[in-house]
Amino acid sequence: MLLLRRFNRVRIASPCSVRLLSVKPISSVDDEKQLRCQDQSSYDQKTVCEALSCYINDWQKALEFFNWVEKESGFRHTTETFNRMIDILGKYFEFETCWALINRMIGNPESLPNHVTFRIVFKRYVTAHLVQEAIDAYDKLDDFNLRDETSFYNLVDALCEHKHVVEAEELCFGKNVIGNGFSVSNTKIHNLILRGWSKLGWWGKCKEYWEKMDTEGVAKDLFSYSIYMDIMCKSGKPWKAVKLYKEMKSRRIKLDVVAYNTVIRAIGASQGVEFGIRVFREMRERGCEPNVATHNTIIKLLCEDGRMRDAYRMLDEMPKKGCQPDSITYMCLFARLEKPSEILSLFGRMIRSGVRPKMDTYVMLMRKFERWGFLQPVLYVWKTMKESGDTPDSAAYNAVIDALIQKGMLDMAREYEEEMIERGLSPRRRPELVEKSLDETLVCR
Structure with missing residues (x-):
């Protein structure tokens, strides 16, 4: 660049x-x-x-x-x-x-x-578990003419997204409800909180909350069903997600691409990839155009079924259909490949096609090569990451350090560890490096 x-x-x-x-x-x-x-x-x-x-x-x-x-x-x-x-x-x-x-x-x-500015502020405060600070930031929005329904939803969404759903529920329905001067959509708030319980993985609480929505007369919409179908998939009950899909069809709820993606994943997991492909074709026939996440879901199902040739074929077809692959597309394929030469070839294709790897992609590849005992590919991925202008995080540093230690290159490993510390990152404690440091200190004395 x-x-x-x-x-x-x-x-x-x-x-x-x-x-x-x-x-x-x-x-x-x-x-x-x-x-x-x-x-x-x-x-x-x-x-x-x-x-x-x-x-x-x-x-x-x-x-x-x-x-x-x-x-x-x-x-x-x-x-x-x-x-x-x-x-x-x-x-x-x-x-x-x-x-x-x-x-x-x-x-x-x-x-x-704008609203995005403070959505970021809410997210970062809540990620740091500074819930009160996030609420205080919302209270300041009068100064920016942004204390409105959108900002309130953004605050609740941030709390639910980052596992503070208890505080979100208290904020919306507890004793200390914020006085906003506007009404909020009952269904939308319940959907956010339902998704918050799913983020915690409390499947029993999710079921209880789903039934509570019926008891309290909360109208369930497309997003309610999409969230709960996703919960069923993640809790290991994809067949129940398929049942919800049929219920939606009987209620004539028009599915969007997010709902279809969840259905394809559920049917693929419970009935096999061919059934997932049938729903993929159905969504196109009904005028709902698949997005990159849809194709990624099918590619992942094909890879898990061992149908790598079909997965590659879909990868080739995506640009022709106006749907460019992303880093997740390639990660689905990387996860199933077992030959370093194939992985490096696909990695090269990824870079040449203009798809920018995420840090997770680099770490995933370095870890695979490290497990197989190959150092040169690890260093090649690291070099590509640096040349692309991407700044490594702790996971990336740890991956390359572990690969170097595995090959006995302790001096080089220590250089990367020192670089981590200079950047304010905390390396894992590694006995190989600590022991050598102590030995060197004793010899010097």
């Missing part, structure tokens, strides 16, 4: 913070002006967001880049680029900096905070 390469060259040219950068890596004032004009025309919000995503596991570097692209390249940040930066900061609990950025957003009409 051109923008990242230019940023990294500037960082190398000056070891000090980019925020205080005074060294100009260009030959003349005219060249600088020309470069700034080029930057302003070349760097749109999509490019900047993609560059920030490369630093999702290194908030300090992300913030350096965020400030650099504005000050040195003349880019004007939008609401979307601010939101991406706030999300990265929130991941590392840098909430004071998040609010500082939100205050910066207010002064620019192109970057005013």
Whole structure:
């Protein structure tokens, strides 16, 4: 990525913070002006967001880049680029900096905070188990003219998504219900809470809540059925999901792509992949166009059934049908392949086709090669990850360190462990590295 390469060259040219950068890596004032004009025309919000995503596991570097692209390249940040930066900061609990950025957003009409901004804030607070702080953030939304029904749903959704459904239920139906000045949809709130119980994996509570909706006269809609079908699949009862699917059809509830995806997974698990393919064809006949998740579900079922040739055929057909594969598509195939050469070939195809691997993809491949005792493929995946501009997380570092230890390359493993510590990541305790460090200390003495 051109923008990242230019940023990294500037960082190398000056070891000090980019925020205080005074060294100009260009030959003349005219060249600088020309470069700034080029930057302003070349760097749109999509490019900047993609560059920030490369630093999702290194908030300090992300913030350096965020400030650099504005000050040195003349880019004007939008609401979307601010939101991406706030999300990265929130991941590392840098909430004071998040609010500082939100205050910066207010002064620019192109970057005013929106519902997405505070949905991110709610999510990051709740992920850190700072429930009261998330509620306090909701209370502040009057200052931004955003304290409305959408924000309330976003707050409840964040609580339910991240296993604080008890607090969400108390917020909606308990003694200390928030006074909002607007009414909320009974069905939608119940759907969110039902999904919250499913996130906890409390299947008995899910069943109890499903029946409670009937008792209290809560109308069940398409999303209610989709959530409960998913619960049945995850709780190991896919045949009950199929029964719900038939109930929906008898009630003439029109299924959307999400519901069909759940049905295909349920029928495939309970009756076999061919039955899943039948529903796949049915959804197309009924005018519901399959999305990438639909194709991924079929590919996963085919792989689990050992029909790799059919899975590859579907992979080939996806772009022709206007549905581009994503990293999950390839991960379904990687999970079933058993030959390093096949995996590397498919990995190369993935990169060439423009599909950006997620960090989970890199870790999955490195772990597979490590289990098989192959170090070179592990290092190749690591190199590809770095060249793509992706910042490794703890799982990626641990995967490469374990592979190096397995081959007895303790010095190199220690270098990666030290790099982890420098980045503020905590490595696992490994006796091989600790013992050698102690031996070296005794010899030095």
